[in-house]
Amino acid sequence: DTGVSQDPRHKITKRGQNVTFRCDPISEHNRLYWYRQTLGQGPEFLTYFQNEAQLEKSRLLSDRFSAERPKGSFSTLEIQRTEQGDSAMYLCASSNRAGGVYGYTFGSGTRLTVV
């Protein structure tokens, strides 16, 4: 297992288009998290899953955003009707239980640019 994988690495889209990102976590991790990071800021929590259940969503996750983890393995994050303010790095992380001494393992992120 090579860690947390995210695809694509970069996405440029026109305003109003829909985009979908994928995250493949470490296989034995049952928790999966999505964060958003804008320039000069730390990552901000968006949502997390324990197995296939979406347990919490941030108020940052507007109704244009939806995340799924259908089989408790990979996850997708979809943004509908993208806006320029959605431009950011979207990071996925996974953990076993609640982090603890192993922390949370992050992927390299998907950089979204909305033009």
Place this chain on the structure above:
Amino acid sequence: GEDVEQSLFLSVREGDSSVINCTYTDSSSTYLYWYKQEPGAGLQLLTYIFSNMDMKQDQRLTVLLNKKDKHLSLRIADTQTGDSAIYFCAEDTGRRALTFGSGTRLQVQP
């Protein structure tokens, strides 16, 4: 509430020690982490400290935790040019994932 603050920038000379500071407000934090982010990359876990510890040393890294003042620091001994990056502290209260600071950019001058 949860709020993590860090100074924005630190510049040191190669071979010197670097000290990056962080303050947090949630006294129920269980673990506190330090992550490193290089340009265009994700976050790499450097080290952590459990809330009942005062200090943790891991090779060139020393983490100090002052729970009374809610202050966390990361000391990097013998700083190298490869240590140039953005360093984030993050708190884990066990309720929801991690809350990150805005990051400290460390610049190491040769």
